[in-house]
Amino acid sequence: MTPLLVCDDSNMARKQLIRALPAEWPVTISQAANGQEALAIIRQGQVKVMLLDLTMPEFDGYxxxxxxxxxxxxxxVVVVxxxxxxxxxxxxxxxxxxxxxKKPADPDTLRSTLIEHGLFDPQAPSTAMSPPAAQIELKVNFRDALREVSNVAMGRAAALLAKVLGVFVKLPVPQVNIFEVSELHMTLTDAQRGERLSAVCQGFIGDGIAGEAxxxxxxxxxxxxxxxxxxxxxxxNETSEMxxxxxxxxxxxxxxxxxxxxDVRFSQGHPQLLGQHASIERLIHLNQRRWKKTLAVEISYSLEDHNIHFDLLLLFTEDSIKRLTNKIRYLMD
Known part of the structure; x- marks a missing residue:
């Protein structure tokens, strides 16, 4: 039996990864939600292989x-x-x-990677046992599922930005919250107090899900x-274009x-500059009718070795929450 540790801050990510393991791989599985927890388990000599996430709070994969x-x-270690x-x-x-x-791990790619590095031998005699996924039952709630979906999407956007700018993009753990407009106002004001901002808004809609970025x-x-x-x-004008x-x-x-x-297709509106050199209070005041109560995914990108960061908010309409929940339910179950 191979002692295996799955380290990721997301219940959903750990569940997806455990499901992707070869069914006939004889493993005993332990889990950690961050690097500190993982190291504590490894120091006890209980782990031979670890599947490790990079973007985690407290102590990341690096x-x-x-x-x-x-x-x-x-x-x-195999990084996922x-x-x-x-x-x-x-x-x-x-x-x-x-x-x-890359997340979410493809079962065939994971299998071939484990074989390539001598971590799993499909020809070895195996004792009768339950497949790895049957060993652990993880409950995943909507917020955790959407946060992990956003985490994967965030990473793809960062990879594209890194190529365009020729930099390394430091990634946060996305935050998922449901806000009244007054709460959204308060959260943004506290985060950006005293800053002058320019904001670009872009609407999106698809399969009963709508919102604005x-x-x-x-x-x-x-x-x-x-x-x-x-x-x-x-x-x-040229700054706005940039x-x-x-x-x-x-x-x-x-x-x-x-x-x-x-599994949806979003149609995106043309990006619009909402305000230039404005305070966050002004931006919220101008758009409070559009946002009302909203499901907000917050992502703050920053560029390594540069004093530059971007704050991205995906604001889903209240009416979209039920449809969005149904679309990701299969990831939660």
Missing amino acids: QTLAALRAEGLPCK SGDIQEEALRRVKELGALAFL LLLFHDSEVADMARLLQWQPKDD LIDLASILTGACLAGIAEQI
């Missing part, structure tokens, strides 16, 4: 790999992540990971963005990633 190397802990930037792949290999798989740019960082893009805007182009990249890739996972 830190976990670095700690394994520093402590000389004998654990073989939504962060599919080429630089992410290079870094985890440098830190000692055997392989890198709101991308916030910080005015203090716009000049640095222009330099990265080798763009020299002469006036506000922001709209960036918003189209991030929003389009993120929505495409979500649509692919839940």
